[in-house]
Amino acid sequence: MKTNFHTHNYRCGHAVGNVEDYVKVAIEEGYTELGISDHAPLPAYYFDRMKMEDLENYLEEIEKSQNKYGKQIKIYKSLEIEYFPEFQSYYDELRNKLDYIILGLHAFRKNEEDKNKIYNAWTIKNEEDIIFYAKYMAEAIKTGNFDYVAHPDLYMINYRKWTAACVEAAHIICKAAEEMDLPLEVNANGIRKTLERYPEWDRYMYPYKEFWEIVRQYNIRTIIGSDTHNYNEMEDEPMEMARKFAEELNLKVIETMF
Structure with a gap:
């Protein structure tokens, strides 16, 4: 069974290809299931994402591909999204539209007192922020809004x-994921x-091996998620490397969300 549930397209502004481009490649590569999961529009904070006015067209485009290619491949509707507790009604709305x-x-x-301050995982430089990030992810996981963690x-x-803080963070995240039975993603785009x-690094940006040794x-x-932002890279060497990474660590890999 060959599947992928993490793909992006041109609507997020930093990817190329439309829904059909990804579907065609998936069929050529022998996929049985494909999830279309572009960056979700947000009411605030993050704007290098799909625009809110594009959401319905995005879903309609997926539906067109489902109708056109449904006999060849199973196609699912999805979005990748941030967590902000004040958007709960928005998550509820999306739940009714997505697979x-x-x-x-x-x-x-x-912290809750500093609601207007948003920090970025890409710029974490100290142990205190690592723990804050992990606790915030655990909070997000426990809401039940999400079906897996990229x-x-x-x-x-x-x-x-x-x-030690990195170890603690891994356990915080893993305990929440285990409690909610939420899959964690080995992400091929970090390898890509x-x-x-x-090229000078002695390891991938992510997946980070020591984290996954705790996961197991x-x-x-x-x-395994391709997280591709280019349909020509959906099934590439990094995707195979991600599969091998998971196999070597003896992770409990699932092939489908359904």
């Missing part, structure tokens, strides 16, 4: 030192980015 929702936590808050080890992108931009201590399902 599944991916938590992609790039932004986080440190790149849960994103907090290691620029910190790059596996310290590392090969393209950081728990009863947690994992899923």
